[in-house]
């Protein structure tokens with residue numbers, strides 16, 4: 489199968505298009521023929537060796553934490569059958585930038601009929617990050633006020649839609665060029681961070697979700713109501729230290745570590761089936777354009793998501 493590989497950590501130039509044997513689906517795993525693979529900032533962080541303690545030193549490595557494709561095999565007792573359209577978030581071991589992946593069935597979910605492979609591949613990692621942050625850590629519910637920082641990015645644009653699905657009032661932070669688009673996703677209010685520092689807002693929120701991890705953690709408490717929750721996508725030591733103090737304080741601080749979960753994907757899948765949630769794909773690349781794709785994701789300027797089309 490074709491695969492976009494790295495043989496060492498480094499810049500975008502270490503990405504190499506190669507041919508390797510397809511994985512074998514052992515111990516009840518499902519073999520999926522990948523149609524589209526999502527691209528996430530964590531992919532360039534793994535490529536650079538920034539999270540080597542999780543990704544290890546075994547090479548070659550196939551990056552990619554998001555896939556959408558077709559089930560090839562049918563293990564005994566599996567809820568999936570050959571030909572099913574499925575999508576999944578993978579773990580730090582990656583494996584998405586390739587023709588096939590062998591995936592534990594509990595990470596998979598069927599793609600709703602109204603959603604194509606391209607959009608399905610754009611959802612899992614960013615969507616699960618937004619859902620697990622807002623639902624598990626933020627305990628989101630109808631009527632709460634939510635501030636989403638980085639509302640135009642992969643995680644943020646899905647967080648806006650998910651928070652609206654829960655009936656929250658959403659204040660979104662993005663730059664002026666993305667303002668109308670973020671409003672069209674359902675945000676109630678928009679703060680243009682190039683004109684106003686979100687830290688200067690006098691309003692307080694039940695949940696502050698820093699999807700791009702750009703707010704100063706030590707000062708972010710001023711944006712929270714007395715029982716408010718701050719969630720960052722960056723697991724910095726400072727947040728873990730502040731998290732230890734949660735038992736002594738009404739205001740809670742957390743860093744999310746998104747987990748693969750077919751069950752959580754099913755909830756997102758139902759939102760998509762009901763037209764309440766849809767990822768926006770800004771650019772589609774061929775695997776041979778891995779270098780360009782990684783340069784763009786590393787720029788932190790993407791609107792919505794980037795994906796690889798395995799048929800290009």
Ligand SMILES: NC(=O)c1ccc[n+]([C@@H]2O[C@H](COP(=O)([O-])OP(=O)(O)OC[C@H]3O[C@@H](n4cnc5c(N)ncnc54)[C@H](OP(=O)(O)O)[C@@H]3O)[C@@H](O)[C@H]2O)c1
Nearest residue numbers: 529617638640641642643663702721744745746788789790
């Ligand atoms: N811990 C976890 O489990 C987990 C999971 C997923 C993602 N993450 C991390 O979360 C971060 C965000 O991921 P992502 O996929 O959403 O990234 P992304 O799509 O690359 O984010 C790009 C977006 O961020 C906006 N942005 C850049 N600087 C900003 C600022 N100062 N204030 C507000 N918006 C700003 C950009 O808009 P403009 O061009 O308008 O500035 C752009 O639309 C990454 O660091 C990623 O590694 C962590």
